[in-house]
Amino acid sequence: MGVDVRDYIQTRIEGLTEDSQEFYSRVPRQTNDFDTWSALKLILHSATVNMYTTVLAQNDYFNDLYYIDALAGSGVSQYDEENRCFLGSPLIAAKDATVPFKKMFFVEKDPDHAEALERRLEYAFNEKGDKYTEPEQWEVMCRDANKAIPDIITGMWRSFQDDNGLNYLCFIDNQGMDVKWPAIEKLTPTPYGDLLINLPTSQAIGRNVDTYPETVGEFYGCDLDTVEIPDVGMREFMRDLYLDRLADRERPVQVNTRVEADVGSYYYDMIYATRDIEHGNGYEETIKYVRDFIEQVHSGDVDRILDVLDGSQSSLTSYLPEDDEGISEELSEESDDDPGQTALGEF
Numbered sequence: 001m002g003v004d005v006r007d008y009i010q011t012r013i014e015g016l017t018e019d020s021q022e023f024y025s026r027v028p029r030q031t032n033d034f035d036t037w038s039a040l041k042l043i044l045h046s047a048t049v050n051m052y053t054t055v056l057a058q059n060d061y062f063n064d065l066y067y068i069d070a071l072a073g074s075g076v077s078q079y080d081e082e083n084r085c086f087l088g089s090p091l092i093a094a095k096d097a098t099v100p101f102k103k104m105f106f107v108e109k110d111p112d113h114a115e116a117l118e119r120r121l122e123y124a125f126n127e128k129g130d131k132y133t134e135p136e137q138w139e140v141m142c143r144d145a146n147k148a149i150p151d152i153i154t155g156m157w158r159s160f161q162d163d164n165g166l167n168y169l170c171f172i173d174n175q176g177m178d179v180k181w182p183a184i185e186k187l188t189p190t191p192y193g194d195l196l197i198n199l200p201t202s203q204a205i206g207r208n209v210d211t212y213p214e215t216v217g218e219f220y221g222c223d224l225d226t227v228e229i230p231d232v233g234m235r236e237f238m239r240d241l242y243l244d245r246l247a248d249r250e251r252p253v254q255v256n257t258r259v260e261a262d263v264g265s266y267y268y269d270m271i272y273a274t275r276d277i278e279h280g281n282g283y284e285e286t287i288k289y290v291r292d293f294i295e296q297v298h299s300g301d302v303d304r305i306l307d308v309l310d311g312s313q314s315s316l317t318s319y320l321p322e323d324d325e326g327i328s329e330e331l332s333e334e335s336d337d338d339p340g341q342t343a344l345g346e347f
């Protein structure tokens, strides 16, 4: 029996705020910087984790699944004066995983955020085990992600066994140019592993490319003096350059979602990138559908966005893309007893 697309999106949205006050009050005042628009990217993150675990769990080869949250934050984001909150990406990942990860890594360099996150995760796994999928192991690493990522990857491969393939999903929620190219290279020694990357296209990149080309070059892993960057369409060019760099790391299948943080002012791109498999990876259409949904929602004003996030049924319906064939198929495969996907055999 298939899953209704509308229910699927509604579940993702409701999951963003569920029990968030409780998590907030475990460690009051320790929250991430946040605005209403940030919630939109979390809908994408939620769907990605959910579909990644569903599809990969059906694959006989990849027994060891890892989750890496490279810029994990404190676990909760507050978005108004009344302490209304959203859950942060680590808690959403723990909630939306349909099977336990072998290990979840949460990297956060700010000690206060790292400690708050640790306490919130303990609470989730110890007190809310009915809703949160506890991994076999998890670790909050209070470190710079640029140094932690290489160590995580080395450790993962050390535990790799031929008959027990590994795969990972890595979320990199850059605000500035936080995770630089050398770390991305360490992260992608093989085509295995899906990436969800927040590319700060208009702010950190767009504003600095002329004035600090060396810093931007470090983020891209190339000498920008050798690249002809156009004045018109510079931001789109820089986005495409990053996509090309990811394609060079054997992640050529990409779905890019533009999230308008402040319509007409600044935006970022959420890049989903994976390897090329003949019949698709089994959840790309879902990511595309969520992209279309997000891009339609933020064409509305803030009140409409909040309406959608608050669960108003009519608002949700007005933003759901009409063409839902691809996602319906993937969701019905998700809920079939027999996965039977040609794509899966090809991992």
Ligand SMILES: C[S@@+](CC[C@H](N)C(=O)[O-])C[C@H]1O[C@@H](n2cnc3c(N)ncnc32)[C@H](O)[C@@H]1O
Binding pocket: 032, 033, 042, 070, 071, 072, 073, 074, 075, 076, 077, 087, 088, 089, 090, 107, 108, 109, 110, 113, 143, 144, 145, 146, 173, 174, 175, 178, 179
């Ligand atoms: C936008 S917040 C994370 C939000 C989180 N992904 C979420 O959706 O709930 C970014 C976090 O990254 C941390 N951070 C920034 N640069 C970092 C780095 N190089 N290594 C590790 N953490 C970093 C900041 O301290 C901050 O808590």
